Amino acid sequence: GAVVSQHPSRVICKSGTSVKIECRSLDFQATTMFWYRQFPKQSLMLMATSNEGSKATYEQGVEKDKFLINHASLTLSTLTVTSAHPEDSSFYICSARDRAGGDTGELFFGEGSRLTVL
Amino acid sequence: GQNIDQPTEMTATEGAIVQINCTYQTSGFNGLFWYQQHAGEAPTFLSYNVLDGLEEKGRFSSFLSRSKGYSYLLLKELQMKDSAYYLCAVIDSNYQLIWGAGTKLIIKP
Numbered sequence: 001g002a003v004v005s006q007h008p009s010r011v012i013c014k015s016g017t018s019v020k021i022e023c024r025s026l027d028f029q030a031t032t033m034f035w036y037r038q039f040p041k042q043s044l045m046l047m048a049t050s051n052e053g054s055k056a057t058y059e060q061g062v063e064k065d066k067f068l069i070n071h072a073s074l075t076l077s078t079l080t081v082t083s084a085h086p087e088d089s090s091f092y093i094c095s096a097r098d099r100a101g102g103d104t105g106e107l108f109f110g111e112g113s114r115l116t117v118l
Numbered sequence: 119g120q121n122i123d124q125p126t127e128m129t130a131t132e133g134a135i136v137q138i139n140c141t142y143q144t145s146g147f148n149g150l151f152w153y154q155q156h157a158g159e160a161p162t163f164l165s166y167n168v169l170d171g172l173e174e175k176g177r178f179s180s181f182l183s184r185s186k187g188y189s190y191l192l193l194k195e196l197q198m199k200d201s202a203y204y205l206c207a208v209i210d211s212n213y214q215l216i217w218g219a220g221t222k223l224i225i226k227p
Contacts, residue, residue, distance in 0.1 A: 006160075034215070041222075042219075042220075043203070043205060043217055043218065043219045043220040044161070044205065044217050046215070046217070049214075091158070093160050093161075103148065103209070103213035106151075106163055106166060107151070107163070107215070108163070109153075109160040109161050109162070110160060111159070111160050112158075112159065112160045114158075
């Protein structure tokens with residue numbers, strides 16, 4: 001099946017620094033990528049929808065200036081957590097939809113990135 | 119508003135069968151996904167239903183009734199490794215994915 005690579009898988013940073021997480025579709029083109037945040041024992045919380053070549057659409061309550069999303073190509077989207085604080089510590093997961101599958105195509109998930117802010 | 123309901127937690131015995139239900143009220147419908155997620159890992163795809171009926175895939179089957187806004191995931195011959203969260207998600211008329219809160223399935227020996 002299609003592979004989505006997410007990097008880094010784990011990152012520990014100091015409060016106030018910025019962290020970038022990459023999401024790559026390795027063997028397909030993804031016009032749409034999704035970024036989720038997940039707290040322990042809870043379901044996925046959609047943060048934003050990223051479309052190639054356009055601005056991301058953020059869910060209500062998600063700070064655009066805090067969580068910068070860039071989808072510069074059909075295979076790469078990045079999430080930057082700016083001026084990270086301990087409350088930003090979480091599991092961040094990306095998913096990508098195969099362009100060939102259209103709007104109802106299967107989502108392929110990255111492995112997730114665990115962010116710990118000290 | 120849009121809503122997807124799943125049981126919070128279920129317990130079953132190794133070797134048995136379990137059915138996880140999902141009911142939805144969404145603005146339109148363009149398909150329903152089931153995903154499995156183990157703690158600390160990303161979700162993995164299990165099934166996609168867009169037409170009414172039962173889709174069987176090995177030990178896992180998924181059923182959909184669009185008129186009732188209802189789906190279930192059936193797991194047979196349960197194994198300990200099936201202990202996980204099971205997520206139901208619906209694609210609405212705007213092709214937005216609406217996620218359920220997930221069902222924690224606990225398998226006991």
